[in-house]
Amino acid sequence: MKMASAPVDPETLVAELRARAAALGFDSFGIAPADARPDLPAKLNAALAAGWHGDMDWMAETADRRGSPQGMWPAARSVIVLGINYGPETDPLAILGEKSLGTISVYARNRDYHEIIKGKLKDIAGLLARRSGAEVKVFVDTAPLMEKPLAEAAGLGWQGKHTVLVSRDFGSWLFLGAILTSADLPGDKPLPESCGTCTRCLDICPTSAFPAPFQLDSRRCLAYLTVEHKDQIPLEFRVPMGNRIYGCDDCLAVCPWNKFASVSREARLRARPELERPALADLVQLDDAGFRSLFVGSPIKRIGLARFLRNVLIAIGNSGDPALVPLVEARLDADEPVVRGAAIWALRRLAPERADSLRLAYLAREGDSSVALEWTGDI
Ligand code: B12
Ligand code: SF4
Numbered sequence: 001m002k003m004a005s006a007p008v009d010p011e012t013l014v015a016e017l018r019a020r021a022a023a024l025g026f027d028s029f030g031i032a033p034a035d036a037r038p039d040l041p042a043k044l045n046a047a048l049a050a051g052w053h054g055d056m057d058w059m060a061e062t063a064d065r066r067g068s069p070q071g072m073w074p075a076a077r078s079v080i081v082l083g084i085n086y087g088p089e090t091d092p093l094a095i096l097g098e099k100s101l102g103t104i105s106v107y108a109r110n111r112d113y114h115e116i117i118k119g120k121l122k123d124i125a126g127l128l129a130r131r132s133g134a135e136v137k138v139f140v141d142t143a144p145l146m147e148k149p150l151a152e153a154a155g156l157g158w159q160g161k162h163t164v165l166v167s168r169d170f171g172s173w174l175f176l177g178a179i180l181t182s183a184d185l186p187g188d189k190p191l192p193e194s195c196g197t198c199t200r201c202l203d204i205c206p207t208s209a210f211p212a213p214f215q216l217d218s219r220r221c222l223a224y225l226t227v228e229h230k231d232q233i234p235l236e237f238r239v240p241m242g243n244r245i246y247g248c249d250d251c252l253a254v255c256p257w258n259k260f261a262s263v264s265r266e267a268r269l270r271a272r273p274e275l276e277r278p279a280l281a282d283l284v285q286l287d288d289a290g291f292r293s294l295f296v297g298s299p300i301k302r303i304g305l306a307r308f309l310r311n312v313l314i315a316i317g318n319s320g321d322p323a324l325v326p327l328v329e330a331r332l333d334a335d336e337p338v339v340r341g342a343a344i345w346a347l348r349r350l351a352p353e354r355a356d357s358l359r360l361a362y363l364a365r366e367g368d369s370s371v372a373l374e375w376t377g378d379i
């Protein structure tokens with residue numbers, strides 16, 4: 001986007017952008033030089049070389065551009081990073097003990113934040129282009145940009161030991177979005193890392209996903225396994241998954257900096273009641289139309305019904321609730337192997353004798369070798 005107009009001085013321009021961001025509902029705003037983090041390509045490449053991205057191939061494919069804003073867009077001079085507070089109204093961990101319910105992580109309990117932020121970012125970028133004549137590019141999550149370290153450079157907070165950006169004002173609950181521009185804007189001062197000796201986020205992780213503080217192996221992270229990972233969830237993570245059916249908030253929720261957090265001002269980011277305490281019994285019965293209508297506008301829609309049912313069936317297998325057995329059996333004949341496999345696992349956990357009695361007839365069926373191991377392997 002390039003539009004000619006009378007340029008204003010950078011300080012006035014930044015004050016205008018800041019005011020516009022606040023008026024649009026952004027809670028945090030900061031600016032960094034586009035070349036503020038020359039350390040990122042090496043760190044990203046080390047993480048990729050270790051294989052921590054799992055099957056998120058797009059991370060490796062875009063590594064050259066992802067590592068630095070100027071790698072992606074050589075004209076970039078400054079990056080504006082914006083944050084929107086999605087602080088929950090209730091303790092997100094409270095529902096983990098209610099085993100017949102599913103836990104959907106806070107960020108997915110209402111509208112997809114990409115949709116909420118995108119229009120607002122474009123608005124600010126438009127203002128910047130009009131007032132400065134500079135070029136701008138807008139990003140929310142999907143573009144190859146490392147938003148957390150850039151947010152750190154722009155003074156929004158610091159990357160905590162859980163790798164997420166911690167804000168002094170909003171704790172762990174800040175969504176990020178970025179605007180790159182060819183304008184040279186005055187940068188904000190980065191904050192010092194303030195985790196100190198705390199290790200709460202590392203200690204609570206149910207799957208030991210942190211090889212070291214400030215580093216995450218996605219392949220072990222439930223946020224990856226329940227959302228990004230398309231195949232069966234590896235056995236070792238199924239029990240630790242508990243009733244988490246979409247994402248995970250454990251490391252975020254225990255951060256002591258959340259004591260400064262507040263409930264999101266954005267109504268579309270506050271939990272919809274039906275997604276705050278959904279019954280696994282209802283979710284496992286969803287058909288395509290029911291899934292689409294329950295998750296309209298939600299990020300959950302993107303994983304599709306099969307992956308969602310896989311997660312729900314594993315949570316059912318962890319529920320200890322025998323009343324759910326008939327609903328599990330109804331999924332043994334699902335078309336998708338990920339659903340069938342998770343149903344078998346859940347049945348074997350809830351009703352091992354019933355599983356034994358069904359196994360032979362099931363395995364005798366032609367062409368169903370894809371889940372044979374689910375019947376006989378470890379659970
Ligand atoms: C890929 C991705 C994931 C992956 C990987 C997460 C990760 N930590 O990298 C998965 C699917 C696991 C994931 C999970 C979640 N995500 Co996510 N995710 C992203 C995405 C698209 C890219 C992140 C990325 O570049 N990762 C690559 C790694 C290498 O980068 P990094 O984490 O910054 O790594 C640093 C450290 O490793 C550090 N480092 C320090 N020392 C050393 C030493 C060595 C040897 C190495 C190798 C590295 C290293 O270097 C890196 C740079 O600083 C961003 C959006 C974006 N475009 O940035 C959202 C984003 C990070 N996710 C977000 C959210 C909300 C989540 C979840 C909370 C969702 C949930 N509740 O389920 C969880 C949090 C899990 C966690 N503890 O991180 C938000 C975080 C907001 C914030 N306040 O920080 C983002 C920014 C999206 C957004 N626009 O708001 N996510
Ligand atoms: S999101 Fe959950 S599984 Fe992933 S690192 Fe944090 S606590 Fe561990």
Ligand code: SF4
Binds near residue numbers: 160161195199200257
């Ligand atoms: S829980 Fe502790 S170590 Fe983890 S990010 Fe928060 S302050 Fe840092």
